[in-house]
Amino acid sequence: MNKTIIVSNRLPLQVSIQENSLEIVPSVGGLATGMKSVHSEGNGIWIGWSGIPENDLSPDLSKKVQTKIRNEKCVSVPLTSQDIEEYYEGFSNRALWPLFHYFMEYTEFEQNEWDAYKRVNENFAKVVLENLEDGDTVWVHDYQLLLLPQLIKDQKPNTTIGFFLHIPFPSYEIFRTFPWREEILKGMLGSDLLGFHTYDYERHFLSSIKRILRLEVQFNEINYHDRTIKVDSFPMGIDYDKFYNAALEHQKSSIEKSDLRKRLEEHMSEDKKLILSIDRMDYTKGIPNRIKAFEYFLDNYPEYKEHVRLVMLAVPSRSNVPQYQKLKRETDELVGRINGKFATVSWTPIWYFYRSLPFDDLIDLYISSDVALITPIRDGMNLVAKEYVATRTNGDGVLILSEMAGASKEMNEALLINPNSYKDFAATLKRALTMPQDEQKTRIKFLQKRLKRYDVEKWATEFFKALEGTKKLRQGKVTK
Ligand code: ADP
Ligand code: G6P
Numbered sequence: 001m002n003k004t005i006i007v008s009n010r011l012p013l014q015v016s017i018q019e020n021s022l023e024i025v026p027s028v029g030g031l032a033t034g035m036k037s038v039h040s041e042g043n044g045i046w047i048g049w050s051g052i053p054e055n056d057l058s059p060d061l062s063k064k065v066q067t068k069i070r071n072e073k074c075v076s077v078p079l080t081s082q083d084i085e086e087y088y089e090g091f092s093n094r095a096l097w098p099l100f101h102y103f104m105e106y107t108e109f110e111q112n113e114w115d116a117y118k119r120v121n122e123n124f125a126k127v128v129l130e131n132l133e134d135g136d137t138v139w140v141h142d143y144q145l146l147l148l149p150q151l152i153k154d155q156k157p158n159t160t161i162g163f164f165l166h167i168p169f170p171s172y173e174i175f176r177t178f179p180w181r182e183e184i185l186k187g188m189l190g191s192d193l194l195g196f197h198t199y200d201y202e203r204h205f206l207s208s209i210k211r212i213l214r215l216e217v218q219f220n221e222i223n224y225h226d227r228t229i230k231v232d233s234f235p236m237g238i239d240y241d242k243f244y245n246a247a248l249e250h251q252k253s254s255i256e257k258s259d260l261r262k263r264l265e266e267h268m269s270e271d272k273k274l275i276l277s278i279d280r281m282d283y284t285k286g287i288p289n290r291i292k293a294f295e296y297f298l299d300n301y302p303e304y305k306e307h308v309r310l311v312m313l314a315v316p317s318r319s320n321v322p323q324y325q326k327l328k329r330e331t332d333e334l335v336g337r338i339n340g341k342f343a344t345v346s347w348t349p350i351w352y353f354y355r356s357l358p359f360d361d362l363i364d365l366y367i368s369s370d371v372a373l374i375t376p377i378r379d380g381m382n383l384v385a386k387e388y389v390a391t392r393t394n395g396d397g398v399l400i401l402s403e404m405a406g407a408s409k410e411m412n413e414a415l416l417i418n419p420n421s422y423k424d425f426a427a428t429l430k431r432a433l434t435m436p437q438d439e440q441k442t443r444i445k446f447l448q449k450r451l452k453r454y455d456v457e458k459w460a461t462e463f464f465k466a467l468e469g470t471k472k473l474r475q476g477k478v479t480k
Contacts, residue, residue, distance in 0.1 A: 003136050005046075006038075006044060007128055007145060009141075010029070010032055011072075014050070015050040022068065028315050028317070037242070045073050047128055055080055055081055077127045086117075087119070094110075101170075102378055103284070114180055124148050128152055132159065139162045141166060142165060148187070160192055164196075164234070165197075165201065172212075194231045195466075202231055228470075236459050238456055250364060260364050261364040274311055276365055277311070277373045278365065280315045286402065289377065289419055291310075291335060291350065292422065293375075311351045312352045312353070314352070314354050315357075335352045367393075369397070370433070374388070374399065375401075375402045377419055377420070390452075396440045398435050399443075400429065403419075411447055
């Protein structure tokens with residue numbers, strides 16, 4: 001039976017060593033949480049990195065890791081500490097990530113890191129080819145593996161290859177500054193179908209293809225050598241039922257409430273509101289901006305002092321990369337300053353958690369909040385915004401969402417803001433806190449309907465349908 005091979009840098013599970021024994025936790029991030037549902041239902045395998053440097057493992061532990069990973073229908077690609085430093089922290093997260101998110105000033109281009117990026121993409125190709133059988137489909141994910149589609153195509157030209165980018169594709173003016181722009185585009189063109197979250201990212205990509213590679217593009221098809229490559233947008237959804245049902249379960253009176261939930265509820269009443277934000281600790285997420293805007297709000301709407309609390313969960317991420325360390329320091333400092341400025345004996349304006357919380361705690365946070373404040377400076381999609389909406393089983397709650405998140409394109413009923421305007425931010429927060437229940441329910445209802453219809457399963461099905469279509473195109477069954 002033919003299978004689908006999912007390939008991404010990070011596997012849906014992460015291995016670490018705690019006091020000489022192996023600990024396995026779910027991976028954080030939209031790619032892992034979204035694809036997990038697709039993977040668990042399919043008959044395929046998932047190839048990626050386990051999250052631990054290979055040289056930290058004794059042969060015995062390495063074997064144990066492999067077995068644990070195999071049990072989850074996964075295969076690991078070993079990365080050494082040097083690979084992690086140069087390919088992952090280096091080229092992927094100091095060059096590609098900031099550039100694709102328009103943080104030009106953070107971008108560093110280093111030749112040795114580019115060499116490592118090529119080397120590790122080749123290692124991934126090797127593991128894919130070892131597991132690939134005739135008739136299998138390969139689905140490659142994200143910016144860490146932009147060269148992989150062509151590396152596979154070179155060896156197995158008949159394999160059907162899909163690629164999905166989980167982050168924005170930047171405008172041509174940004175992308176053209178990239179020293180290895182041609183190699184990157186050619187690597188991606190090994191795919192038969194390229195998917196992006198939004199039409200804008202797709203358009204930016206096609207514009208780079210035309211202007212950098214000078215290829216012919218007709219509507220959303222690229223002619224490259226003797227092949228036709230399809231490009232389309234597929235806004236990623238969430239596992240809607242999982243979040244909705246988990247929220248229902250947590251609200252059952254028979255369920256014993258967690259300590260976190262009890263603490264949150266102590267702050268819930270008619271005149272006390274909880275505002276929630278959840279992100280990986282990443283500079284694209286606009287965390288310092290959000291804290292400063294919250295300060296502006298408290299300064300300008302002082303009647304809300306003691307009546308609102310910002311619950312801010314920042315999940316540690318890429319903490320060896322200097323820009324992330326700087327962001328952590330800045331966040332700690334800002335939270336400290338603002339709490340110091342406004343706190344009273346009975347009120348702390350910001351509750352700040354810098355850690356990864358289990359799924360059940362995430363659900364408790366979602367269901368206990370009156371407002372979700374999702375205000376990235378730039379974000380490919382943002383699934384947290386969608387998860388918040390899915391957990392509003394009573395139909396109330398308000399989502400404030402940045403226009404710079406891909407999700408804003410499909411979530412018009414949210415209150416959309418420009419995260420750089422504190423004035424807009426504060427006025428919108430005030431509007432959210434005073435929004436009548438009826439209006440909240442109408443907005444949530446529309447959002448839920450759309451998220452339920454276009455969930456992650458539908459997203460994957462649509463992608464596969466389009467990918468199948470490219471197969472027929474190649475076999476000449478469809479005339480253009
Ligand atoms: P990004 O992909 O940039 O991290 P998203 O908002 O698209 O941003 O995705 C974040 C994902 O990580 C969400 O699906 C969210 O539920 C998940 N997540 C956040 N915190 C945790 C956690 N502590 N453990 C597991 N998953 C988490
Ligand atoms: C984003 C990226 C993913 C990545 C995730 C977590 O969602 O698009 O590719 O896996 O962040 O980041 P990390 O560097 O920990 O894998």
